[in-house]
Amino acid sequence: MPTGFAQAELIAVLVAVTTGQPRVMTIERGGGLPSGNLESSHHSLQAGLRSWVEDQTHHPVGYLEQLYTFADRGRGMDAGIGARRISISYLGLVQEQSVAGADQSEWHGWYEYFPWEDHREGRPDMLGQITRHLHDWAEGGGASRAERLRRASFAFDLDGRGWNEDLVLQRYELMYEARLVDEAGSLQGPGFGRPMMADHRRILATGIARLRAKIKYQPVMFELVPDSFTLLQLQQTAEALSGLRLHKPNFRRQIDQHALIEETGEIAQETRGRPAKLFRYRRAVLEARALAGSRLPLSRD
Amino acid sequence: MPTGFAQAELIAVLVAVTTGQPRVMTIERGGGLPSGNLESSHHSLQAGLRSWVEDQTHHPVGYLEQLYTFADRGRGMDAGIGARRISISYLGLVQEQSVAGADQSEWHGWYEYFPWEDHREGRPDMLGQITRHLHDWAEGGGASRAERLRRASFAFDLDGRGWNEDLVLQRYELMYEARLVDEAGSLQGPGFGRPMMADHRRILATGIARLRAKIKYQPVMFELVPDSFTLLQLQQTAEALSGLRLHKPNFRRQIDQHALIEETGEIAQETRGRPAKLFRYRRAVLEARALAGSRLPLSRD
DNA sequence: CCGAATATACTCATTCAGAGTATAAAGGAG
């Protein structure tokens, strides 16, 4: 086989948020992410992936973006033939209403896999243990001890400068290096969080990190909620994704300052408390929004 | 050949800024981007690309990130065998001082390829022509006429809401659809800007767009300037990348508000005007900076 | 009719971004 040939595979991180929990589509009862070989019938990667996912899951995928491409020497293959496996991963968002009918299928809460990432009810207790293990790992690092400490301290907020919810991948990779997750061959006893096959949990971490970064400067939450929603639903979606609790008045202000939504005129039919107005997303602003966010200090001439 | 096999190729967008011009490393006197087949000797994509680029160009690459993975049916190949070409593109940044010795090699100013993207001396005149052509194209769009107008108006700022320098790719793709660039088979006479082989100009557009977006929230300019630099150099680098003129006092304020740099104690040896202090980048803040930028309205409990 | 629960509306202080002005230090022209 000539050089430059490889086996190509598509992997999807499909995300939905239901009842305040972020969920990801899996196969084999949570053991892996949906994936498949790149077929020659697919005209473009994006289009191919979309039709493939929709065939398999029967959910329309509102939003789809490429995540990352990995290449590892194919472990299950004959060595020496120069072939390797290329995995092209995608992040897809599915609206809650589409998931609703789909019984207790293969949607798993993503904090099963990353329990240390959910800070909505405060800093998880297990971070104490993780921190101790990371310290041990750093101490055994010889020359790289200082560097290990610096990385761990930064990613896990060991010096109290504030938890950065975006560092999902950095945290997972540190835990992998320190052998605190089963995929790395855990040191003693079971590792933290539920493992996945091959490097699927790492890909999931990449997807979560991307999504957490994205909600700050692009209105992607709207791809996850139903067409009409209350402000509380919207906030809870943002909280589910970021794993943080948000300040209600300021969240609302930010939303309507940017004129992201409009009232539908209807009222939510839930029981407790004062009924909430229903809103819909103003698709028109998707572009206007892209205009903002310029942090460069422009000159007027 | 079994399904799922493909030819894999690496493509690099290598960027440097010299004498106020953003440049990109090319092959064949500007006709294409450096590329090569994925070799089985490469252990990871990132590492493989880095060593490959440094072998070919003899420039150390300070910063390297994956851009995008394309898959197109290989046009030059036998059809029907199920193989296709996968192109994995990377963005790399090179410091000016490394380029200096490298004579008049294969570095080409990127505004040769995208002359309509340079707004440092005001809105380029050719945008008038481009706009007229785009209007014609939209008029001939039948049912999609309104949609075409909306896209063109947004990307090229036809209604004066302000030029968005990030939309490099959108603009190139519109011009491709309207056949205003030679790669699409230009309508009449030569297309706008200098063409490149295959889809290399599109990949370059992707790289420029990524870099323009990135300088707003990550201090990547420092990967492009020498180890010690003046504030004017730094600003001119930012201007070269964004294609915009920036407001000097505010640019300076932003830089030292974030404590990104420190004085070296030395003074630049240039002739005209008051001599400028030299600064160096404080690598320590790379992490602290990542902490900022949280636009989510957090709650305190 | 009261209180728990939720929704919605303001307030106040601080920081930050946009825009412009003022002063300092060099070299060159006369």
Add this chain to the structure above:
DNA sequence: CTCCTTTATACTCTGAATGAGTATATTCGG
């Protein structure tokens, strides 16, 4: 030597956005 051009650096003023907290509406279940 003095003035003028050029670049560097330091402030000012204003308005917008953000962080944090408080106050007022509605509903329902007792």
